[in-house]
Amino acid sequence: MLVEDWMTTGAILIRADDSVDRAIRLQRDHSVRMIPVVDEGKLVGVVTDKDLVQASLPSGIALNREEADDITSNIKIRKVMTGSPITIMPDHTMDEATEIILKSKIHGAPVIDEDKKIVGVLTLSDVLRFLMSMTGEDKIGYQFSFSLPDESGYIAKIIDLVKEYNGRIWTISCSYSGVPQGFRNVFMRIYDVAPKDIPDLTDKIKQKVKLRYFVDFKQDSRTIFDKQKS
Template sequence: MSVGRICIREVDVIGPDESARVAASRMHARKVGTLIVVDQSMTPVGLVTDRDLTIRVLAEGKDAHRTTVRQIMSAAPSTVQEDTSIEDALAIMRSGTFRRLPVVDEDDQLVGILSLDDILELLAEEFSEIGWLLKQEEPGSLGERWQSGVGPEA
């Protein structure tokens, strides 16, 4: 399955020259912890998180009205394209310890965001379907043995 099938299309964005205060207000209003930082052509140039605001602004005593998103964002984020497989996206997440990846089109313009939670939700749905299928098996089949605690090797 491709990233484009499960990514969230409504993405909260901010420009790099906006203030940290604007970023915090937007996160609060939208109830999100991450904003994708985009340039004028909607190409992702960074990510800013609520943790960035806490560590790089509040903890350092910076003025949130004068500190720009560019100063606190994680620049040059890893991205995936819509046709990237879920497995490949997970590998990218693992390699960089990312919980979210911007999804871009062939012109590198932002079209969505993929989060680890989106992938976990997909897996939960698939496991639920597998469980339902196992319950539908004939008596004495793998499904029944599995439910009774006897593994597939019995």
């Protein structure tokens, strides 16, 4: 999935010569933590909530509200913005974009085209929407997690078991975090298996792999077989 499919379009923008006061009002009115800064239509920086707090509260100076407003109305954004910001391209995959945001420890990033023009922003909320879609949040069903050798053929065996019970698979994801070398954890979201068949399916899966946990989303119930962290 590409960034262009998940980014927020119609981003709130501010010009480099606008005032800090205007940025504060935009941030408050639109509940955003980062505003891209443009000059002649091209991205030149971003201004964050942290930048605005520092600009409105000069170090070592006690100000009342009117004095603070007077200061922020006379400071231009270009004086407080973060220049050369981290950016993302619309044809980046969401996996790549998520890694960029997490490693950079930022709340989001402008999405720009080849001409450095803003086409959207990708926020943490957008990333969470993407991750939720990947887990099949709109499908009432079940999730199995199991640990198995990192070899071909093992997942296919579990898929065949699910098919035996007329089940359908919504998502399959894998993780190598916190597992011994040569193994991986698998998370399988399924649906359309009759509730009466779940115990039998669970037993058969346990015969094939090391079952970690099972969740029934409709009943909001879960069984933990292995205390290893997910």
